[in-house]
Amino acid sequence: MNIHPSTVPSSSRRRESPVPPRWPNGLVYITTMRYHTSVPPNIRLQICPNATPSNQIRSPMSSSISIRIITDTSHPAHGQYGLFASKKIPPRSHIIDYIGEVHCDDRPDSDYDLSLLRTEGYSVGVDASRIGNEARFINDFRGVRPKANAVFQDRRIPGGELRMSVWSSTDAIKKGDEILVSYGEHRVKDGGVQGAWKPLRDHDTFRGFHTTPPHYASKDPYTVLGVNKDATAAEIKKVYFSLARKYHPDTNPDKGAQEKFVEIQEAYDTLKDDKKRAAYDRYGTASQQPGFDADAFENARSSFMGGGGFGGFQGFASGFGAAGGRGSTNMFEELFNSLGGHGSPRGNMRGGDIEASIGISFMDSCKGTSQTINVTTVANCGTCSGTGLKAGAKRSTCTSCGGTGTRTFALDNGFHMASTCPTCQGTGSTVPRGSKCGECAGMGQVRVKKSVKVDIPAGVEDGMTIRVPRAGDASLSGKGQPGDLHVRVTVSPSKLFRRQGTNLYHDARIPLHTALLGGRVRVPTLDGEVDVRVPGGTQQGEEMVLKGRGVPSVFGGDKGDIFVTFTIQMPRTLTKRQREILQQYADEVEGRTTPSARPTPQNSSSSGTSSSSNKDAMPSDDQNGTASSFKSSPSSRTGGPLSRAWGSVRRLFGSDTP
Numbered sequence: 001m002n003i004h005p006s007t008v009p010s011s012s013r014r015r016e017s018p019v020p021p022r023w024p025n026g027l028v029y030i031t032t033m034r035y036h037t038s039v040p041p042n043i044r045l046q047i048c049p050n051a052t053p054s055n056q057i058r059s060p061m062s063s064s065i066s067i068r069i070i071t072d073t074s075h076p077a078h079g080q081y082g083l084f085a086s087k088k089i090p091p092r093s094h095i096i097d098y099i100g101e102v103h104c105d106d107r108p109d110s111d112y113d114l115s116l117l118r119t120e121g122y123s124v125g126v127d128a129s130r131i132g133n134e135a136r137f138i139n140d141f142r143g144v145r146p147k148a149n150a151v152f153q154d155r156r157i158p159g160g161e162l163r164m165s166v167w168s169s170t171d172a173i174k175k176g177d178e179i180l181v182s183y184g185e186h187r188v189k190d191g192g193v194q195g196a197w198k199p200l201r202d203h204d205t206f207r208g209f210h211t212t213p214p215h216y217a218s219k220d221p222y223t224v225l226g227v228n229k230d231a232t233a234a235e236i237k238k239v240y241f242s243l244a245r246k247y248h249p250d251t252n253p254d255k256g257a258q259e260k261f262v263e264i265q266e267a268y269d270t271l272k273d274d275k276k277r278a279a280y281d282r283y284g285t286a287s288q289q290p291g292f293d294a295d296a297f298e299n300a301r302s303s304f305m306g307g308g309g310f311g312g313f314q315g316f317a318s319g320f321g322a323a324g325g326r327g328s329t330n331m332f333e334e335l336f337n338s339l340g341g342h343g344s345p346r347g348n349m350r351g352g353d354i355e356a357s358i359g360i361s362f363m364d365s366c367k368g369t370s371q372t373i374n375v376t377t378v379a380n381c382g383t384c385s386g387t388g389l390k391a392g393a394k395r396s397t398c399t400s401c402g403g404t405g406t407r408t409f410a411l412d413n414g415f416h417m418a419s420t421c422p423t424c425q426g427t428g429s430t431v432p433r434g435s436k437c438g439e440c441a442g443m444g445q446v447r448v449k450k451s452v453k454v455d456i457p458a459g460v461e462d463g464m465t466i467r468v469p470r471a472g473d474a475s476l477s478g479k480g481q482p483g484d485l486h487v488r489v490t491v492s493p494s495k496l497f498r499r500q501g502t503n504l505y506h507d508a509r510i511p512l513h514t515a516l517l518g519g520r521v522r523v524p525t526l527d528g529e530v531d532v533r534v535p536g537g538t539q540q541g542e543e544m545v546l547k548g549r550g551v552p553s554v555f556g557g558d559k560g561d562i563f564v565t566f567t568i569q570m571p572r573t574l575t576k577r578q579r580e581i582l583q584q585y586a587d588e589v590e591g592r593t594t595p596s597a598r599p600t601p602q603n604s605s606s607s608g609t610s611s612s613s614n615k616d617a618m619p620s621d622d623q624n625g626t627a628s629s630f631k632s633s634p635s636s637r638t639g640g641p642l643s644r645a646w647g648s649v650r651r652l653f654g655s656d657t658p
C-alpha cells in the first residue's frame, strides 16, 4: 500500500493568447485544455501522456476564421454567434481544435459539451460552456445550409494530447461562409437544434463522438461492392446500382439494410472517383479520412521507415501490429506504445486505476485503522471469461484498422498522427454479429460492485491518498495486471487537538488560582487523559511539552510531541472577602499598608509558610512523568509581596494545592 500527499495539480498559470475579436465578455478564452477533477489520473494519462497539456496547435487556417454575430434573420441561431471563414479554406484542411474543459462528469445542461473519448467505462467530454476557444461557436448546418462543410475528427497532436479537431470536408469553404458541422440527427427536434453536443450514451455507432462521426469509408470498397481490384468504372457502376436498389431502406425493411446501404454508398463514393480510388489502392482506408495528405504520408514513410518499400496502408499498418512480423523498433510503434499502445504490449496493458474516498475520525488517523469500502470496478465477464463471445464463437480482425487498433491519418503540417480505432476501440478485433456474449454485450467486461479492505496506517493526514495495488479495473485484454485503487482519506477535525506534522497542540484551560499557586490539570493524549502538574506562577499562553505523545509519522520515524498551551480562566465576579484579600495583595505589591486589609493571624502563618519555600512557583514534572519541559517567562518567578499573599489566595480561590 503506498501513500502520498494529495497531488491534485494546481494548474500553473499560463500566458494565454490574446482574446480574438468579438469574443463575448464573461467567457474565458483558453488555448490549452483544462482538466477537471472528475478526470481520473489514468484517463488523463490516456488523453494527455505529458504532464503539461500542449498549447493550441495553430493551424495554418487559424487566420482564416472569425467569430461573428449572426445577423441573418432566417438563420435558426439568429442573434447568437457563429464561426465564419474570413478567407477561403481548402478542402480537408485542419481548421481548429475544440478546446475546453476535459471532464468525466455529466453536464446535461451544457450545449457546448463535445464527446472526446469513451474508455474504461468513462465518457470523456470537452465542455466549452464557460472556457473555450473559437470552436465553441461552430453551429449545426440544419436550417442554415443543405449540408455541413466541416467535420469533427479526433487526433493526437504533436506532444501526444488527444484533441477533437474540426476539418473542412471534401469541398473548400468559401470566404464569408459559415463553418457548419453536423451535431448528429438525434439533436434535431421540432426544427431546432436542441441540447447539442451531448453524449449519445448507448449508441455503438457513435462511440467516441457526440456528433456524427466523419464520413469516410472504413471498409474495403472492393469487398463491399464485391468487385475485383481491376474492375472497370462501368462494372463498378452496374454493381452499385443493383446493390443500391436491393438495400435501399425505402424498399428493404430489413434491420441491417440501411447500414449496408450506407456502406455501399461509401464504397461507390471511393471507387467512382479516379483520384480517390487511386489513393485507396495505394494507401488503403486512411486515404479516405479528412486531412489525409498523400505527399506528407510518403514523406513520413520515407523518414520514419527508412524508405523501405511496402505495398500500401495495410502493409504499413501491420508493421507495428503484433502480428506484423516486423522488428519492434520503428518510430511509429514507439509512438503508439507510448500513447497507450496498440501493438503487442497492449495485450498485457494493466487495467485502469480507480478512485474512491474514505472518511475517518481524527483518532483513527493518529492510531491507524482498517475499513472496508464498496467500489465499482471493471471485471472480466464471468460468462465469457472476458472474451466477449458466445461459447464457440471467434473474434474477427477489425477491418477498419486492419487489426492494429490504431488509425493513422495525416495532419496538414506533414505529421501523421495516431488515434484509437473507433470501431474496435483499440483492441484490433471485433465481435462478429450474433456472436456477442449475452451477459456483457460483447464487451468482455462488466461493472461489478466489490468490497475492498483498506488498511489505513497510523499518522495518515487529511487529503492523503492510499494506494491499494491491483484493486482497480481488470486489464482490457484480461492478460495484464488489474489497475490500482486510490483511496483519498478525509480526516474529521478534532475538538481536542490541532495537528501539525507529527505534533499535536492542545489548549488546557486552568483556573486563575491554579495558574498562580500551581495545581493539576487533566490533559488528553492519544492514550487517554493524563494528570499534568501546573507549576505555580504559570502565565497565560505558556506551553508544556509532553514528549513522544504525538502522532507517528506515516512515512516512519519517531512520534511527535503534544504541546499543551495553558489558557488562564479569570473569575468574572469576586466575593467581598476575595476582594479584600486581593486588595491586601495589591497593597503589598504596590508597597501600601491598609489596616483593614491586613491578614488575619492564620492568614499570616499560612502566607509565611508559602513564602518561605515559594515552591509553588517552581516548574515541576507531572506525576506520570510525561511533561519534560516547560517554557515559562522569567516574570512568573517573582517573589516578595506576591509570595506573601499566596496563602490567602489559595484559601479563597481554590483548594487543589499541589
Ligand SMILES: C[S@@+](CC[C@H](N)C(=O)[O-])C[C@H]1O[C@@H](n2cnc3c(N)ncnc32)[C@H](O)[C@@H]1O
Pocket: 076, 077, 080, 081, 082, 111, 112, 136, 137, 138, 139, 140, 141, 142, 143, 144, 192, 193, 194, 195, 196, 197
Ligand atoms: C455549440 S453552440 C454553437 C454556438 C452558439 N450559436 C453560440 O452563439 O454560442 C450550440 C448552440 O447553438 C445553437 N445552434 C447551433 N446550430 C443551430 C442550428 N442549426 N439551429 C438552431 N440552433 C443552433 C443552439 O442553441 C445550440 O444549443
